[in-house]
Amino acid sequence: MAEDRYLTFALTKGRLADKTLSLLEQVGITCEEMKDKNSRKLVFVNEELKLKFFLAKGPDVPTYVEYGAADIGVTGKDILLEEGRRVYEVLDLGFGKCRMCVCGPESARELLQHHERIRVASKYPVIAKDYFYNKKHQTVDIIKLNGSVELGPIVGLSDVIVDIVETGSTLRENGLGVLEEICELSARVIVNQVSMQMESERIREIILRLRKQLEEA
Numbered sequence: 001m002a003e004d005r006y007l008t009f010a011l012t013k014g015r016l017a018d019k020t021l022s023l024l025e026q027v028g029i030t031c032e033e034m035k036d037k038n039s040r041k042l043v044f045v046n047e048e049l050k051l052k053f054f055l056a057k058g059p060d061v062p063t064y065v066e067y068g069a070a071d072i073g074v075t076g077k078d079i080l081l082e083e084g085r086r087v088y089e090v091l092d093l094g095f096g097k098c099r100m101c102v103c104g105p106e107s108a109r110e111l112l113q114h115h116e117r118i119r120v121a122s123k124y125p126v127i128a129k130d131y132f133y134n135k136k137h138q139t140v141d142i143i144k145l146n147g148s149v150e151l152g153p154i155v156g157l158s159d160v161i162v163d164i165v166e167t168g169s170t171l172r173e174n175g176l177g178v179l180e181e182i183c184e185l186s187a188r189v190i191v192n193q194v195s196m197q198m199e200s201e202r203i204r205e206i207i208l209r210l211r212k213q214l215e216e217a
């Protein structure tokens with residue numbers, strides 16, 4: 001592949017963005033323009049390093065990487081599990097830590113224990129289905145929501161939810177709690193499968209520098 005080919009990064013907007021950009025900066029992968037929060041520009045270029053960057057919604061990051069529109073991506077493990085895209089997961093960045101849990105009112109614990117056919121609301125239907133069907137062998141009805149999932153059991157839409165828990169304050173403030181833990185989550189680096197072969201040297205060098213930086217921090 002041509003030496004001056006741009007390597008493209010798809011990064012996740014929102015919660016993970018600041019930590020991702022500052023980690024990249026620590027290993028010399030910089031783009032001054034990206035720091036301007038008022039900018040409406042979508043793609044940023046570092047001419048000197050032959051790098052391109054863009055920010056996207058979390059669930060879209062593995063899509064860009066699978067199709068090769070980006071060589072490297074950073075997104076949450078929750079997104080990788082939910083989207084199931086064909087990408088290489090190469091590094092755990094150790095931030096954006098949270099847990100995927102089954103949550104609900106204490107009264108729902110019994111329904112879980114007795115393997116009742118319950119209603120489960122979630123922004124993550126694939127993860128919820130995999131957990132109940134494949135790990136617990138429990139038949140459930142999954143209801144897809146797009147946010148404020150805690151509303152599910154509160155307003156009577158569902159018995160429990162499958163959602164992200166970080167500090168637990170959203171649950172506490174709404175009279176809910178963690179009933180079962182599904183898995184731990186954090187931000188991950190992913191790589192396009194073809195890029196990994198064609199740009200092996202540059203990509204391995206970046207992963208190495210990131211890993212070293214994380215070890216030293």
Ligand SMILES: Nc1ncnc2c1ncn2[C@@H]1O[C@H](COP(=O)(O)OP(=O)(O)OP(=O)(O)O)[C@@H](O)[C@H]1O
Binds near residue numbers: 058077147165187
């Ligand atoms: N408390 C948390 N809630 C949600 N995601 C979290 C939390 N803590 C860490 N994360 C990680 O951050 C990512 C979500 O970042 P983002 O800011 O895009 O949240 P979102 O609420 O899913 O997005 P949106 O506001 O677009 O619905 C998740 O994929 C997850 O890996």
Ligand SMILES: O=P(O)(O)OC[C@H]1O[C@H](OP(=O)(O)OP(=O)(O)O)[C@H](O)[C@@H]1O
Binds near residue numbers: 149
């Ligand atoms: O344990 P905590 O620290 O309270 O964090 C967990 C909450 O944060 C996320 O919601 P988010 O703020 O992304 O809003 P959303 O529900 O609209 O997606 C998640 O879905 C929980 O509701």
